[in-house]
Amino acid sequence: MIRIEAVTKRYPDGTVAVDRLSLEIPDRAITVLVGPSGCGKTTTLRMINRMVEPTEGSILLDGRDIRQQPVNTLRRSMGYVIQNAGLFQHRTILDNIATVPRLLGWTKQKARTRAAELMERVGLDTALAKRYPYQLSGGQQQRVGVARALAADPPVLLMDEPFSAVDPVVRKGLQDELLRIQDELGKTIVFVTHDIDEAIKLGTKVAVLRTGGRLAQFAPPAELLSAPADSFVEDFLGADRGIRRLSFFPSAELELQTAPIVAIDAGADQLASRATAPYLLVTDLDGRPLGWSEPDRLTAGAVDRDRLLDFGRPFVPGTDSLRTALDGAVLSPTGWAVAVDGEGRAVGVVSQQVIGEAIRAAHGRVAEQADVKAGR
Numbered sequence: 001m002i003r004i005e006a007v008t009k010r011y012p013d014g015t016v017a018v019d020r021l022s023l024e025i026p027d028r029a030i031t032v033l034v035g036p037s038g039c040g041k042t043t044t045l046r047m048i049n050r051m052v053e054p055t056e057g058s059i060l061l062d063g064r065d066i067r068q069q070p071v072n073t074l075r076r077s078m079g080y081v082i083q084n085a086g087l088f089q090h091r092t093i094l095d096n097i098a099t100v101p102r103l104l105g106w107t108k109q110k111a112r113t114r115a116a117e118l119m120e121r122v123g124l125d126t127a128l129a130k131r132y133p134y135q136l137s138g139g140q141q142q143r144v145g146v147a148r149a150l151a152a153d154p155p156v157l158l159m160d161e162p163f164s165a166v167d168p169v170v171r172k173g174l175q176d177e178l179l180r181i182q183d184e185l186g187k188t189i190v191f192v193t194h195d196i197d198e199a200i201k202l203g204t205k206v207a208v209l210r211t212g213g214r215l216a217q218f219a220p221p222a223e224l225l226s227a228p229a230d231s232f233v234e235d236f237l238g239a240d241r242g243i244r245r246l247s248f249f250p251s252a253e254l255e256l257q258t259a260p261i262v263a264i265d266a267g268a269d270q271l272a273s274r275a276t277a278p279y280l281l282v283t284d285l286d287g288r289p290l291g292w293s294e295p296d297r298l299t300a301g302a303v304d305r306d307r308l309l310d311f312g313r314p315f316v317p318g319t320d321s322l323r324t325a326l327d328g329a330v331l332s333p334t335g336w337a338v339a340v341d342g343e344g345r346a347v348g349v350v351s352q353q354v355i356g357e358a359i360r361a362a363h364g365r366v367a368e369q370a371d372v373k374a375g376r
């Protein structure tokens with residue numbers, strides 16, 4: 001664990017970049033530092049690998065003050081990724097990634113084998129190995145930056161706005177990749193961003209800093225969204241807080257109905273037995289949804305696919321959140337969401353009303369847990 005204990009950084013010109021900051025950064029999780037420009041995020045990150053020395057306070061790594069070990073040893077235990085990747089322009093991609101292992105005295109062969117392995121791990125085609133950084137896209141360069149930081153397998157990864165310079169689509173890909181890599185490798189990651197959505201998506205815990213380097217709140221994302229500590233955090237979180245919070249509620253417990261699902265070859269008897277449902281979901285012969293119809297518009301053996309109503313975006317119970325389920329229901333003209341399995345086959349349908357009840361129940365559970373935590 002990294003413990004930041006009452007750390008203050010005052011630059012020589014008197015600027016207080018960080019003001020009595022205390023944080024416990026858990027192992028094998030992603031801790032995000034987020035806040036407006038100039039609030040001391042980068043300074044905090046750089047104090048962890050001693051690129052900047054605190055004016056007051058101390059930082060402990062596994063209980064030991066980081067000043068007690070040689071700075072090079074400390075930095076080798078911490079991969080560092082920055083915006084625009086900071087690659088060596090005159091070295092090939094493979095040699096960029098192999099930099100730290102080479103510094104550690106690995107043979108060229110072993111370092112390159114490791115580098116090639118890492119290219120695959122971060123989703124880079126090994127055909128790019130012999131190129132130079134300028135021959136890659138911004139997103140690919142960022143992946144090289146991550147691979148290089150991981151090369152010597154350090155337990156800690158410090159990431160300073162690593163995905164800020166790429167467009168939103170590439171950025172989403174890089175974020176998903178980081179979460180996947182983190183699932184496999186379980187590093188202790190400290191991630192700096194000024195983008196609250198990125199913080200909420202990636203963070204196991206999120207530290208919101210305010211200008212002057214003071215901590216406004218340190219909590220898991222769901223808690224930030226449900227209980228912002230003050231109006232600064234609330235404003236910083238922005239609009240749609242209620243909807244975004246639904247991303248943290250699972251859809252697995254939604255009560256699904258299967259009776260309104262009929263296959264395209266349903267017979268007259270079956271259609272007649274479902275006639276009381278407001279809408280029926282018609283599927284193909286494999287069970288994949290095709291669209292909704294009012295029951296009296298369906299004729300056995302003669303379903304016109306083109307006349308079916310759109311079924312919105314289906315959700316996968318157990319994988320997707322209540323937000324995705326609600327989105328599916330809102331997108332569908334019938335107001336019903338369609339649940340599918342991993343193969344896209346319909347497993348049930350659920351109305352907006354039932355989703356609404358599930359949301360209220362989930363809110364109730366969170367409030368109860370908060371009461372228990374607060375000893376009320």
Ligand SMILES: Nc1ncnc2c1ncn2[C@@H]1O[C@H](COP(=O)(O)OP(=O)(O)OP(=O)(O)O)[C@@H](O)[C@H]1O
Pocket residue numbers: 011012013015016017035036037038039040041042043044194
């Ligand atoms: N070397 C320095 N000398 C003096 N002031 C500095 C120095 N480096 C940073 N600062 C100031 O310290 C404050 C915090 O800077 P820092 O870079 O840590 O903020 P940040 O939250 O990372 O900002 P951004 O999101 O804009 O990168 C700012 O007011 C900045 O101007």
